[in-house]
Amino acid sequence: MDLSIAAILAQDGLTSGAIYALLALALVLVFSITRVIFIPQGEFVAFGAFTMAALQSGQFPTAVWLLLGLGVAAFVMELAAIARQPERREAAEVGRAFVHILLLPLVAWGASQLLPSSGWPMALQVVFTLAVVVPMGPLVYRLAYQPLASASTLVLLIVSVGVHYALTGIGLLAFGAEGVRTEPFTDLRFEIGALSVSGQSLTVIAAAVVLILALYLYFGRTLSGKALRATAVNRVGAQIVGIGITQAGRASFLLAAAMGAVCGILIAPFTTIYYDSGFLIGLKGFVAAIIGGLASYPVAAAGSLLVGLLESYASFWASAYKEVIVFTLILPVLLWRSLASPHHDEEEEA
Amino acid sequence: MNRLFLLFIACLALLPVLPTPEFWITQANYIGLFSIVAIGLVLLTGVGGMTSFGQAAFVGLGAYATSYLSTALGVSPWLGLLAGVAVAMAVAFVLGALTMRLSGHYLPLGTIAWGLSFFFLFGNMEMLGKFDGISGIPPLELFGHPLRAGEDIFYLIWTVVVLAVVATQNLLNSRPGRAIRALKGGVVMAEAMGARTAWLKLVCFVFAAVLASLSGWLYAHMQRSVNPTPFGLNAGIEYLFMAVIGGAGHVWGAIFGAGLVTVLKDQLQSILPHLLGEAGNFETIVLGVLLVVLLQYARNGLWPYVAELMPRRWRRQTQLQLPADAAPLPVRPRPTTGEALLEVDGARKEFGGLVAVNDMRFEVKAGEIVGLIGPNGAGKSTMFNLITGVLEVTRGEVRYRGEPIQNRPSREIVSRGIARTFQHVKLLGQMSVLENVALGTHLRGEAGVLRSMLRLNREEEGRLLAEAQRQLERVGLAHLMHEPAGSLALGQQRILEIARALCCDPALLLLDEPAAGLRYKEKQALAELLAKLRSEGMSVLIVEHDMDFVMNLCDRLVVMEFGTLIAQGVPSVVQQDPAVLEAYLGGL
Numbered sequence: 039m040d041l042s043i044a045a046i047l048a049q050d051g052l053t054s055g056a057i058y059a060l061l062a063l064a065l066v067l068v069f070s071i072t073r074v075i076f077i078p079q080g081e082f083v084a085f086g087a088f089t090m091a092a093l094q095s096g097q098f099p100t101a102v103w104l105l106l107g108l109g110v111a112a113f114v115m116e117l118a119a120i121a122r123q124p125e126r127r128e129a130a131e132v133g134r135a136f137v138h139i140l141l142l143p144l145v146a147w148g149a150s151q152l153l154p155s156s157g158w159p160m161a162l163q164v165v166f167t168l169a170v171v172v173p174m175g176p177l178v179y180r181l182a183y184q185p186l187a188s189a190s191t192l193v194l195l196i197v198s199v200g201v202h203y204a205l206t207g208i209g210l211l212a213f214g215a216e217g218v219r220t221e222p223f224t225d226l227r228f229e230i231g232a233l234s235v236s237g238q239s240l241t242v243i244a245a246a247v248v249l250i251l252a253l254y255l256y257f258g259r260t261l262s263g264k265a266l267r268a269t270a271v272n273r274v275g276a277q278i279v280g281i282g283i284t285q286a287g288r289a290s291f292l293l294a295a296a297m298g299a300v301c302g303i304l305i306a307p308f309t310t311i312y313y314d315s316g317f318l319i320g321l322k323g324f325v326a327a328i329i330g331g332l333a334s335y336p337v338a339a340a341g342s343l344l345v346g347l348l349e350s351y352a353s354f355w356a357s358a359y360k361e362v363i364v365f366t367l368i369l370p371v372l373l374w375r376s377l378a379s380p381h382h383d384e385e386e387e388a
Numbered sequence: 389m390n391r392l393f394l395l396f397i398a399c400l401a402l403l404p405v406l407p408t409p410e411f412w413i414t415q416a417n418y419i420g421l422f423s424i425v426a427i428g429l430v431l432l433t434g435v436g437g438m439t440s441f442g443q444a445a446f447v448g449l450g451a452y453a454t455s456y457l458s459t460a461l462g463v464s465p466w467l468g469l470l471a472g473v474a475v476a477m478a479v480a481f482v483l484g485a486l487t488m489r490l491s492g493h494y495l496p497l498g499t500i501a502w503g504l505s506f507f508f509l510f511g512n513m514e515m516l517g518k519f520d521g522i523s524g525i526p527p528l529e530l531f532g533h534p535l536r537a538g539e540d541i542f543y544l545i546w547t548v549v550v551l552a553v554v555a556t557q558n559l560l561n562s563r564p565g566r567a568i569r570a571l572k573g574g575v576v577m578a579e580a581m582g583a584r585t586a587w588l589k590l591v592c593f594v595f596a597a598v599l600a601s602l603s604g605w606l607y608a609h610m611q612r613s614v615n616p617t618p619f620g621l622n623a624g625i626e627y628l629f630m631a632v633i634g635g636a637g638h639v640w641g642a643i644f645g646a647g648l649v650t651v652l653k654d655q656l657q658s659i660l661p662h663l664l665g666e667a668g669n670f671e672t673i674v675l676g677v678l679l680v681v682l683l684q685y686a687r688n689g690l691w692p693y694v695a696e697l698m699p700r701r702w703r704r705q706t707q708l709q710l711p712a713d714a715a716p717l718p719v720r721p722r723p724t725t726g727e728a729l730l731e732v733d734g735a736r737k738e739f740g741g742l743v744a745v746n747d748m749r750f751e752v753k754a755g756e757i758v759g760l761i762g763p764n765g766a767g768k769s770t771m772f773n774l775i776t777g778v779l780e781v782t783r784g785e786v787r788y789r790g791e792p793i794q795n796r797p798s799r800e801i802v803s804r805g806i807a808r809t810f811q812h813v814k815l816l817g818q819m820s821v822l823e824n825v826a827l828g829t830h831l832r833g834e835a836g837v838l839r840s841m842l843r844l845n846r847e848e849e850g851r852l853l854a855e856a857q858r859q860l861e862r863v864g865l866a867h868l869m870h871e872p873a874g875s876l877a878l879g880q881q882r883i884l885e886i887a888r889a890l891c892c893d894p895a896l897l898l899l900d901e902p903a904a905g906l907r908y909k910e911k912q913a914l915a916e917l918l919a920k921l922r923s924e925g926m927s928v929l930i931v932e933h934d935m936d937f938v939m940n941l942c943d944r945l946v947v948m949e950f951g952t953l954i955a956q957g958v959p960s961v962v963q964q965d966p967a968v969l970e971a972y973l974g975g976l
Contacts, residue, residue, distance in 0.1 A: 075493055077500075185684045191493050192439055196632060197683050199441065199625050204676025210668045321500065328497060358512040361504065368501040372486040372494060 055346025061323025080320025086302025175295025448619025450604025635689025817874025828891025
């Protein structure tokens with residue numbers, strides 16, 4: 039390997055590392071707020087990529103149907119919950135449920151019917167993709183996790199795997215077995231000495247940095263961000279001061295879906311995305327999140343870069359064993375965490 | 389052995405004899421193979437409260453080990469079996485040891501990563517035939533007869549299933565099994581009874597891996613070829629589905645779940661593509677949704693509902709047989725009355741800047757009941773946790789019979805003769821009163837996992853249960869012996885905890901707020917019991933809130949406020965102490 043290859047690999051590694059960092063941050067966020075280990079995170083990556091691709095190729099974005107389906111299912115579930123609680127049986131409750139759950143999916147569906155099928159500017163494509171994929175996060179929370187908010191981490195983890203399993207099948211149904219690749223955001227290249235830096239990579243890294251900064255400001259400066267942090271620190275305490283577990287759960291899933299969709303938009307110009315590609319991408323975010331103990335944002339972000347670089351160099355030296363190497367990294371990480379963390383006892387009722 | 393089990397074996401024996409279509413024999417073989425894996429998951433997930441998504445990789449290890457050895461090296465499949473089991477055990481041991489000290493979700497996450505790694509490893513290794521796998525694997529031979537056809541291997545597979553059921557049931561109804569069943573609600577209680585919980589968790593994980601590799605060995609010789617696909621992460625997830633859908637708490641649930649998922653998947657695979665007009669693995673949608681719905685509405689799976697449908701006498705659990713003539717367990721020598729038993733000497737606990745226990749000093753002499761009292765937040769529970777080894781002291785000493793015991797693990801403290809109860813009762817509600825109490829005898833037996841599975845522990849087991857019964861008689865709960873512990877009233881549950889502690893053969897009992905939440909009559913009964921224990925030579929340290937309760941019962945009181953000792957002495961004197969009055973009544 040000479041220096042220029044090493045530099046190209048480093049650039050690749052940092053680019054995918056930035057993607058994993060976004061996913062890892064979302065995973066830490068969801069886990070610390072809801073105790074859900076959000077395995078289906080990767081599915082939103084695929085949904086985002088497929089929606090972009092459909093808009094660019096002038097096809098109907100099938101993710102809209104998926105959003106509508108989730109919305110209707112969640113609405114029905116909410117109506118059933120209202121019917122079971124006598125004190126909530128009133129028109130206002132139904133109206134609120136409609137606005138919270140079904141309105142956005144209906145608007146997205148309406149928009150997709152009315153708007154022309156192709157020739158959208160890139161920015162509008164991104165906005166529409168986010169508008170379709172991001173609301174899926176809270177809907178998935180409503181359908182799968184909200185009824186189990188008090189369950190043990192283990193049960194929530196098994197639920198996550200069930201959701202992942204179902205969403206992968208739905209992804210296959212909605213998008214088919216063919217992969218997609220989207221148009222690059224930019225063709226710019228920068229020559230720095232012998233090193234050629236692609237504008238595309240820079241876009242990804244810049245987007246990741248901007249998003250991380252935005253999250254930092256959101257959690258540090260806004261009331262709703264602080265409320266989420268409070269829930270992460272102490273769920274019972276947060277409830278006592280009036281922060282709802284359900285709202286916090288919805289908000290964290292919204293952020294997770296947004297990060298997933300952004301990753302899908304960012305990564306689709308680099309690699310072909312299949313309906314099930316998101317899972318592996320998401321799991322690499324997990325390896326990074328575990329490096330951060332599912333608790334530390336900066337360590338998770340640093341871990342993501344490590345995973346990205348490891349993967350990039352591994353694909354050069356032993357491309358067949360790339361995945362083996364990345365996922366085996368978890369063993370030394372677990373050993374390190376096991377030695378570093380003090381012994382603690384779990385007090386969980388199963 | 390109950391009737392259900394006999395009926396099950398009869399059905400199995402008849403299946404190939406009756407004119408069963410070939411298809412269903414094949415399905416039954418698969419169900420058997422999956423059941424073996426799912427039974428391991430029942431022990432791991434339903435009983436032990438851990439989980440794994442990587443069992444398919446262990447199946448793969450078993451399958452690939454024998455495939456490689458019997459094709460490339462031409463050795464006997466029986467050697468392949470040994471090799472597969474050995475490799476699976478080694479891998480499970482390493483993976484388990486790495487994650488056991490971490491919180492519960494690291495093991496499943498580790499198994500996801502390891503399940504993926506092994507799929508790609510199997511698929512890329514030249515010697516294992518890459519993604520094409522290995523073919524031309526010889527069939528198994530039993531008594532010179534090759535097991536080629538489906539019916540031939542059917543009996544072997546289901547014999548293994550039945551053996552796995554028996555071994556698992558034997559294990560669960562034994563000394564280590566009771567400790568394993570105690571793992572699920574947190575490890576503090578099991579450790580306080582002397583169980584090495586990290587080791588037991590590891591044993592469960594290794595046992596589940598061994599069952600999985602056994603299944604893989606059978607699979608390889610039934611299929612006569614292997615490739616990586618059935619050992620990937622999705623397969624690992626489906627094994628967990630089987631255990632959870634069937635009911636992860638029951639061995640029978642594993643078999644039911646394996647059957648249901650196998651048949652359902654097969655049916656969906658033929659129906660769904662027609663309905664949807666497309667080819668693909670759409671059954672994952674149904675399975676995933678089914679799993680989520682079940683966890684929302686029926687956390688214990690479908691088996692309990694199936695069991696409900698059966699005649700009551702079929703599913704009646706045979707009551708534990710108590711031997712009438714079991715030799716009593718050896719008892720440790722009693723300290724002489726008046727000997728200093730427990731000495732707390734300058735014990736201090738700081739949480740960051742907060743001093744929760746401030747250089748406390750007091751002692752408990754043999755044969756007396758000492759009450760540790762103080763207002764809310766005085767640091768009583770922290771003091772209690774320092775003595776029982778749940779927390780470590782910042783500095784200072786806690787001595788038991790002259791030897792320092794601070795910063796020792798709970799299980800070592802109980803082995804020296806200090807047994808405890810819990811402020812929030814820690815019982816296994818589903819388990820019988822007798823078995824709950826028998827948990828306390830953990831350190832007085834030594835039968836391990838293997839001896840228990842093979843039922844070579846009968847003699848010792850009888851002695852342990854007889855001891856549990858004796859302690860139940862001592863506290864007056866013997867008539868409720870066979871009831872589930874969860875059905876008892878709170879007062880009875882607290883007494884049950886005392887019986888369990890007595891099973892540890894203690895010289896000193898530590899009781900954490902035993903009267904909290906009890907009604908007047910229950911308090912009276914508790915006080916009588918403790919007085920009776922004292923008259924039999926037992927020493928007791930009670931942390932308590934209820935002044936009336938301790939005033940009448942205790943020989944001496946130790947009063948704490950803000951982590952500091954403010955008074956000690958006989959109750960009538962302490963009652964008049966100005967500092968105590970100030971602390972309790974806010975100054976007069």
